[in-house]
Amino acid sequence: MSTLTERVAAGDRRALAQLISRIEREDPETQKILAELHASTSRASVVGITGAPGTGKSTLVNALARAFRKGTAGERPRTVGILALDPSSPFSGGAILGDRIRMRDLALDEGVFIRSMASRGCLGGLSRSTFPAVRALDAAGFEMILIETVGVGQDEVDVARQADTVIVVETPGLGDDIQALKAGVLEIADILAVNKADQPGADSAAESLRAMLDRNERTLDGWQPPIMQTVATTGKGVEELAAAVLSHRDHLARSGVGERRERERAERDLEERLRARLFEHWQTAGGNRLAEAAEKVARRECSPEEAVRALLDEGRLDKKPR
Amino acid sequence: MTAKIIRVLMAKPGLDGHDRGAKVVARALRDAGMEVIYTGLRQTPEMIVEAALQEDVDAIGLSILSGAHGNLVPRVMRMLGEKGMGRMPVFVGGIIPPADIPALKAAGVIEVFGPGTATADVVRAIRLALGQGLSD
Secondary structure: OOHHHHHHHOOOHHHHHHHHHHHHOOOOHHHHHHHHHHHHOOOOEEEEEEEOOOOOHHHHHHHHHHHHHHOOOOOOOOOEEEEEEEOOOOOOOOEEEOHHHHHHHHOOOOOEEEEEEEOOOOOOOOOOOHHHHHHHHHHOOOOEEEEEOOOOOOOOOOHHHHOOEEEEEEOOOOOOHHHHHOOOHHHHOOEEEEOOOOOOOHHHHHHHHHHHHOOOHHHHHOOOOOEEEOEOOOOEOHHHHHHHHHHHHHHHHHHOHHHHHHHHHHHHHHHHHHHHHHHHHHHHOOOOOHHHHHHHHHOOOOOHHHHHHHHHHHOOOOOOOO | OOOOOOEEEEEOEOOOOOOHHHHHHHHHHHHOOOEEEEOOOOEOHHHHHHHHHHHOOOEEEEEEOOOOHHHHHHHHHHHHHHOOOOOOOEEEEEOOOHHHHHHHHHOOOOEEEOOOOOHHHHHHHHHHHOOOHHHO
16 A cells, blocks of 8 residues: 555545645546545545535535534534635636635634645536545545535536535525526535525525425435525524535435435446546557547548547557557 | 646735735736635734645745734744645745845745736746746
């Protein structure tokens, strides 16, 4: 076993931070480390917090983490790992990661680990490294893992594939009841939080969401998503929100839905890995004319369909990889 | 393996509330392709060092306009050493009297940037400190 594996498993914060950096760099060594850590994962509850920019996600994550740390409504205190996503610039690749500004209450708590992550070109609200980073936090012993997505619009639903419980954060005045009817982000909610509920319109926002939820696909799993009203800046409604997260976790365990989702997640993960490996295999087998083929397609010298056929011939998958 | 993206922690230690300069520099670093973890105002040295550890940054920028640099900066440097991060490049920006600069550098600060510094110089200094001076 590598020493980094042992240090992460022992809860060494510096080692955990360094492992996440290596995951983000896609250092091949991390594959081995994550594989070694795999057996010690899956104790954590993974909670995704998503919603439009400015709805108060970071502040809500801060308040929620404090509630879990304190242990509310007869629950014991739990340790909390946070992954806070912000967008990378499509031009420079740089990013301003500002979620820590709202999380200063947690800055010196030994039971909390916060990591800011840039989306690095991934458009679904997360980054490619988010899920492996969740595994690292889990292996380091964090019990609740909160993923705060990039501020999303209507269609960035990757977090639903990674989290056990998804909280969709709305605010009063974000749109009329037709917005609530549309497909997308709202459908993935296990819990809806109407944040900034001290502002006018909170009750009618909650009402529109309630009407939409009556026909939600996910209620088929035997769970009716609750609609919580919160004021993250004062902590109002946050203990109730934390309690709802824990009761959803219990529901997942009791109903077998959690196990099914974990299996589905593993299957998708394996499929993605397989695709990536097949692409690598194609490259090592001599497929390297992607740019050239793209230029031909752009100039209308050949169709994308023909180009793919030619490219596949070039990197023959029946050749042994180097 | 993908190319290393430089991660920089930008923090304002102490009590002054002026973060315009820190934001301008953060923006410039972003435009130079770096990831800037911006922690906001009124950070204690303990908070800065713990954030640097959790975020596994490559460099730290401290913006100070309060005159408390003589106290705050050496504390940050000492705590970095205690956490095994003594080799972390640290830069200071803000209002620093020239007479105080040698003491900050003696404490381990790589460079001190005053008003009027071109942001390109900050980018270059960070890259140079990280051994990427030629990739400009």
